[in-house]
Amino acid sequence: MIRGTVVGQVWATRKARGLEGRKLLVVAARDAEGRPTGRLVVAVDVLDAGVGEDVTVAFGSGARNVLRPGPENRDLLCDAAVAAIVEGAG
Amino acid sequence: MFLGRVAGTVWSTVKWPETRGLKLLLVRPYRLGDLAPGAVRAGAEASEPTDDLVVCADLLDAGPGDDVLVAFGHAARVAVSEKLAPGAKPNVPIDAAVVAVVDRVEIESETRR
Numbered sequence: 640m641i642r643g644t645v646v647g648q649v650w651a652t653r654k655a656r657g658l659e660g661r662k663l664l665v666v667a668a669r670d671a672e673g674r675p676t677g678r679l680v681v682a683v684d685v686l687d688a689g690v691g692e693d694v695t696v697a698f699g700s701g702a703r704n705v706l707r708p709g710p711e712n713r714d715l716l717c718d719a720a721v722a723a724i725v726e727g728a729g
Numbered sequence: 730m731f732l733g734r735v736a737g738t739v740w741s742t743v744k745w746p747e748t749r750g751l752k753l754l755l756v757r758p759y760r761l762g763d764l765a766p767g768a769v770r771a772g773a774e775a776s777e778p779t780d781d782l783v784v785c786a787d788l789l790d791a792g793p794g795d796d797v798l799v800a801f802g803h804a805a806r807v808a809v810s811e812k813l814a815p816g817a818k819p820n821v822p823i824d825a826a827v828v829a830v831v832d833r834v835e836i837e838s839e840t841r842r
Contacts, residue, residue, distance in 0.1 A: 646761070647836035649732065649798060653789055654829035655808040663798070663829075665732065665836065667761050677760045681730040681798055690837040699802055713818065716828065718804035719730050 640697045640722060641680065643668040645690050649681055657716025664688060664721060666696055673728070682719040693725035730804075732834065733758040734778050735795045747821045751809065752787045754827060756799055764836045787827040798829040 643666040651658075661683045668678040682696045685706060697705055702720035703712040733756040741753070758780040785799050786809050800808055805826035806819035 647764075647834060649829075649831055650833045650835075651798065651829035651831050654798070655789070655800075655826075657804075657807060658798075658828055663730075665764075665834065675761055677762060679732060679759055679761055679764070681732055703803075713803065714807065716800065716804050716807045718800045718802050 640695045640701065641666075641668050642693065642695050642725060642728065643680065644675070645688050645692050645694055645721075646679075647690060655716055657714075658683075661717075662687075664694075666694060666721075669693075680719055682721050683717050684721045686721050686724060688721050688724050693728070694721045695723045695725060696720065697722040730798050730800045730828065731758045731783075732831065733780075733783065733797060733799060735791050735793050735797060736782060737793060739784055745822045748786070748823065751821070751823070752790075754785050754787045754791060754797075755782045756785050756797060756827070757782050758799075764834065783825055785825040785827050786821075786823045789827050789830050791827050791830050796831040796834070797827045798831060799825055800828045801825050804828070 646667045647665040649663040664684045666680045668676045703715045705720040736757045737755040739753040757778040759778040808826040810819035
């Protein structure tokens with residue numbers, strides 16, 4: 640997983656069927672010191688995170704487990720999802 | 730997933746049978762500094778992306794200059810296997826695919842603090 644800050648949102652009408660109805664957030668990754676690394680990740684959001692909030696983003700099957708706990712979730716189109724809204728980090 | 734701009738197309742003659750007919754695009758990912766804060770219309774006010782190129786399968790008929798969302802890994806194989814039976818596993822040998830052609834990106838806040 641990575642830690643990052645929600646910086647925006649993406650809208651698309653032409654998309655794969657598996658993405659229909661999904662809220663897609665742009666997350667800027669942060670390094671150990673909390674500085675933005677420059678890397679941007681687009682994550683599916685079901686936790687209703689907002690712009691400016693710090694979040695963790697899970698990848699791969701971990702991301703699918705956020706949307707629907709496995710193992711029967713391999714039909715989901717999701718490789719990154721907001722897994723938690725961060726309240727503090729030290 | 731990541732956000733990027735289509736920079737070109739790739740052709741190949743030797744391919745696995747499962748990928749025959751799949752269009753391959755070159756996509757350059759956006760980094761934080763490429764997207765200005767405020768409403769950014771896809772294809773317009775964003776500066777050119779600066780990162781390394783990624784080769785992606787494309788079923789959405791995206792073209793050079795389009796801003797797209799790209800998924801990696803299993804999600805990419807699910808995206809190009811739309812008629813997959815329940816429980817079946819995709820067998821295409823790809824790990825990146827265009828999953829959306831972006832209409833609009835809104836970057837609302839600076840993260841430097």
